[in-house]
Amino acid sequence: MQPIIDVRQLSKTYASGFQALKPIDLQIRQGEIFALLGPNGAGKTTLISIVCGIVNPSAGSVLAGGHDVVREYRAARSQIGLVPQELTTDSFETVWNTVSFSRGLFGKAPDPAYIEKVLKDLSLWSKKDSKMITLSGGMKRRVMIAKALSHEPRILFLDEPTAGVDVELRRDMWTMVRALRASGVTIILTTHYIDEAEEMADRIGVINKGELILVQDKAELMNRLGRRQLTLQLQSPLAAIPAGLAGHALELSADGQQLVYTFDAQAERSGIDVLLRRLAELGIDFKDLRTSQSSLEDIFVDLVRERA
Incomplete structure (x- = not known):
């Protein structure tokens, strides 16, 4: 099966000379949960940012859903939803309008029934008319996920999605992630909560100092190295x-x-x-x-x- 994300000899070197990513090859399968692990500064966010079209690569290529993320950036980005580490929202907008606006940015026709489903799945329905400024950090994190799902992507990146989230919200999020995977959405997550990766992931990738040092099925990895x-x-x-x-x-x-x-x-x-x-x-x-x-x-x- 053609991988839904196909990374070939991808690297990134900044003008200062710092090499954030050494040449990386990585294929991610459709419908899997792939956990990318690494210490701070390892290159996780740089890799995700290149795939999502936020950062330009120095060399190599990336296909997302069969589309080159540089030459066919509109088609590639329409396949991708991103939940970044930072909470960036319009403080004085309502939850409903925030999520609906994100859907419109991708040229999707309004679909109130779909937005309602997303908000209910994330336990946000009771907050749909609340302004963002009134929400807790955990609730804002949920809204970020709702925004990422608003245009019905086939690929979802979760960059430290449960940072600052309480235990109950964290469990609800992973229930939703499993449901998304069951529906065919590919999930790529980075996390410092390694127990999450152990519980959720189908495959594990380990990156350190810009180098992808290991990619393996979780069960095989734990059997081989445990x-x-x-x-x-x-x-x-x-x-x-x-x-x-x-x-x-x-x-x-x-x-x-x-x-x-x-x-x-x-x-x-x-x-x-x-x-x-x-x-x-x-x-x-x-x-x-x-x-x-x-x-x-x-x-x-x-x-x-x-x-x-």
Whole structure:
């Protein structure tokens, strides 16, 4: 299937000589939720801004919905909705007029029924006649999303969409995002809440210092790079790890009551089998065990540290 966003050798260097983006290749599939992660200043917003037509690239090309974002910018932008980090609205305009005006900017005919649906989906219907200046920060963030959806885009960029949003509003937003994905809209999000990416994303991209260092399905990424641990609660404490267990990545707790085995996905089955057999041979009994896996946040931090 043709990707809905196709980035080829895209780079950006400013007049000062600062290279914000090194040559990047990235294909985003239609109907997926793609999370772009990276530390502050990594190039996330620059990449999004180029795709959305806000910043001009230094080299390379971007197709959005099959349209070149430079040569066919009107057609490309009509495919895209953007929720920026900054809250930029007309303070003295009503919610209804703000969202309706955004639809008109893209040449779309008025559709009150669609605007009503968007506002209701975002729990904004009761605020439709309220002026923007009277809204809370979380409500203004919702209006930004409504504006981005007003012209029925096929691609939605969410740049730190839940910054400053309370827990209830945050959950409502992600319910809406899932519904949009189910309807065929492609979602690209940047977030500092890595638990959001872990919960929501189909694929993960990691960018650091302008370089796209990894793109992978979330499940594959966590399976390949995630550390796993098996913790054994021993029947009797050990003074030290026996020599017969040398070769296993084991740690003994300070009180000698727990053995912790760290392993990766490839070694999971064979490694655990061998370890348990060796414990039985050595007469080391355990009364309980539990497993754990590193989170996406752990993986992200490790990747960025490795590159640093």
